[in-house]
Amino acid sequence: MKHVNAKSFKVDLLARVEGEGGFGIKIKDQSVKEVKLNIFEPPRFFEAFLRGRKFSEAPDITARICGICPVAYQMSACHAVEDAFGVHPEGAIRELRRLLYCGEWIESHALHIYMLHAPDFLGYEDVIQMAKDHADTVQRGLRLKKIGNAIMTLLGGREIHPINVRVGGFYRVPTRTQLQTLEEDLKWARDAALETARWVATFTFPDFQRDYEFVALRHPREYALNEGRLVSNKGLDIAISEYEQHFAEEHVQRSNALHSAINERGAYFVGPLARYNLNFEMLSPLAQGAAREAGLKRECRNPFQGILVRAVETVYACDEALRIIADYEMPAKPYLEVTPRVDTGYGCTEAPRGILYHKYRFDERGVILSAKIVPPTAQNLKTIEDDLAAFVSTRLHLPNDRLEWQCEQAIRNYDPCISCATHFLKVRIERE
Amino acid sequence: MTVPAQSVVFIGVGNPFRSDDGAGRAVLRRLRGAIPSGVKVLEETGDGAELLEAWEGADCVILVDAVQSGAPPGTIHRLDAKLEKLPIWFSHSSTHAFGVAEAIELARTMGELPERLVVYGIEGLDFSAGTELSPEVAEVVPAAANLILQEILHLPAAQPASPF
Numbered sequence A: 001m002k003h004v005n006a007k008s009f010k011v012d013l014l015a016r017v018e019g020e021g022g023f024g025i026k027i028k029d030q031s032v033k034e035v036k037l038n039i040f041e042p043p044r045f046f047e048a049f050l051r052g053r054k055f056s057e058a059p060d061i062t063a064r065i066c067g068i069c070p071v072a073y074q075m076s077a078c079h080a081v082e083d084a085f086g087v088h089p090e091g092a093i094r095e096l097r098r099l100l101y102c103g104e105w106i107e108s109h110a111l112h113i114y115m116l117h118a119p120d121f122l123g124y125e126d127v128i129q130m131a132k133d134h135a136d137t138v139q140r141g142l143r144l145k146k147i148g149n150a151i152m153t154l155l156g157g158r159e160i161h162p163i164n165v166r167v168g169g170f171y172r173v174p175t176r177t178q179l180q181t182l183e184e185d186l187k188w189a190r191d192a193a194l195e196t197a198r199w200v201a202t203f204t205f206p207d208f209q210r211d212y213e214f215v216a217l218r219h220p221r222e223y224a225l226n227e228g229r230l231v232s233n234k235g236l237d238i239a240i241s242e243y244e245q246h247f248a249e250e251h252v253q254r255s256n257a258l259h260s261a262i263n264e265r266g267a268y269f270v271g272p273l274a275r276y277n278l279n280f281e282m283l284s285p286l287a288q289g290a291a292r293e294a295g296l297k298r299e300c301r302n303p304f305q306g307i308l309v310r311a312v313e314t315v316y317a318c319d320e321a322l323r324i325i326a327d328y329e330m331p332a333k334p335y336l337e338v339t340p341r342v343d344t345g346y347g348c349t350e351a352p353r354g355i356l357y358h359k360y361r362f363d364e365r366g367v368i369l370s371a372k373i374v375p376p377t378a379q380n381l382k383t384i385e386d387d388l389a390a391f392v393s394t395r396l397h398l399p400n401d402r403l404e405w406q407c408e409q410a411i412r413n414y415d416p417c418i419s420c421a422t423h424f425l426k427v428r429i430e431r432e
Numbered sequence B: 001m002t003v004p005a006q007s008v009v010f011i012g013v014g015n016p017f018r019s020d021d022g023a024g025r026a027v028l029r030r031l032r033g034a035i036p037s038g039v040k041v042l043e044e045t046g047d048g049a050e051l052l053e054a055w056e057g058a059d060c061v062i063l064v065d066a067v068q069s070g071a072p073p074g075t076i077h078r079l080d081a082k083l084e085k086l087p088i089w090f091s092h093s094s095t096h097a098f099g100v101a102e103a104i105e106l107a108r109t110m111g112e113l114p115e116r117l118v119v120y121g122i123e124g125l126d127f128s129a130g131t132e133l134s135p136e137v138a139e140v141v142p143a144a145a146n147l148i149l150q151e152i153l154h155l156p157a158a159q160p161a162s163p164f
Helices: A043-050 A055-063 A070-085 A091-122 A127-133 A135-156 A176-180 A183-200 A240-246 A272-282 A285-293 A303-327 A376-393 A400-412 B019-031 B048-054 B100-109 B135-153
Strands: A007-011 A021-028 A031-039 A215-218 A229-232 A247-251 A258-262 A343-351 A354-362 A368-374 A426-431 B008-013 B040-044 B060-067 B076-080 B116-123
Touching: A021 A376, A021 A400, A031 A376, A043 A055, A043 A368, A055 A070, A055 A354, A055 A368, A070 A091, A070 A135, A070 A343, A070 A354, A091 A127, A091 A135, A091 A183, A091 A303, A091 A343, A091 A400, A091 B048, A127 A135, A127 B100, A135 A183, A135 A303, A135 B048, A183 A285, A183 A303, A215 A272, A215 A343, A215 A354, A229 A240, A240 A247, A240 A343, A240 A354, A258 A376, A272 A285, A272 A303, A272 A354, A285 A303, A303 A400, A354 A376, A376 A400, B008 B019, B008 B048, B008 B135, B019 B040, B019 B060, B019 B116, B019 B135, B040 B048, B048 B100, B060 B135, B076 B135, B100 B116, B116 B135
Parallel strands: A021 A426, B008 B040, B008 B060, B060 B116
Antiparallel strands: A007 A426, A021 A031, A215 A229, A247 A258, A343 A354, A354 A368, B076 B116
């Protein structure tokens, strides 16, 4: 393709997105001709890497895919293996997994709200600039994140790439007294999360919304983290094992990433905003109250308010963690035994960024014959591109630097985790 | 479960599943056993917030990570972060948006840098998914390890490990 008359801008980096990607927007005759979000991600590498490995290695290997949400990868992998071998941990083991996940939500949401996204709203280049004027706020975010990490350290063995998780449960479980050491910090964290929601509620949100199809897990008795059916606001209601009958991945030439779509309907939206819209009633009363106080309605279709929903989910995660700790009774055995068999297993859990799908096929010794991993960011790519097209088309009058800033902010609404991938996220707007 | 803070911390940063991004941790692993016993040794993925916690309370921090500055692969960079701001390219090789350079600059802004902070960068070539270092990078791991060991041994606070 020739762009002889194209005015092209190469802007530095899209920092504050985990990893590398890049987006190009082509504008011609005052309309958006093309939006391409290029993201490179490594699930294919890991899928190949997993073949021939034992079932017991899947949680730890897949946790390495992402340093930001290792628990999500471990949980989806464990559930998938257990599904194949017909094992279902209940009681305290199930609760501890939920607690571990709360830790990851707290640390991931705190990182994104404070370190990555808030600077956009407050007009700072990055959190370093923001800290010059808001040091106490940044300290609060760091401490909140640290408390999420503390849960992961206690249950997971260490915060990055927890090593205490195994198929069937845990290698070791904490005593009641050990868990209670988290309580005081978590009470502070819950208050800090409420403060976070109040703070974020003062931001100015661009007036932008679209008619999304939100997809999330739904569970009849809880705000779904580890288990549930996949539902949407447009009628989807399926078992996770039916995922591939309803969702397809298409390879996009320009990128190593696969774009996911719902059959016949196309783009969909996963993550905090989807969960909030589909499962609001399952949030704790405190979290629901925080949402109302922050001005959120029962339904929210403005992706820029995702930062607010993350704050609400952080309140919930702290609240839920405290509930689990208060109710905890140490299980007699930290894990259930599993016996391999020839079968296929499915796992889908709610990573901080949205549903993370795993599928494994095993032989009789529990060796992985094939693996499939669909991370949340791959599922949101089409929606991000559609958002950018719609967003830019109403802001063509803006100078490029301003427009690029707002596009970056719009991409960060999805907290895209491309960490596994790479480095530079180049922003390029071409005007013809 | 937390290790008591010690005055010297040595941190190897990187993701070993991202080819040359694992260089920092390869250096650290080469030095395990040779590092004086008083030094706290940590392997990190490069999440900036974790780094801030990792060096909390430390007087002296030595950190090694892979970088992409445009120099030939295998180039060993040494930066005194107390004296100079980290160059922008330092954060380019990180898989984290809030990575090593951001953590250091945030700590500087908030007046929380350790007394001494030396950063070694090993110029990488290939940061795609994979578990092997490029030959140019693998070749300099011993030299980088030796430089860092000499630096640690000549710190006033560290004592040589007992041979027994």
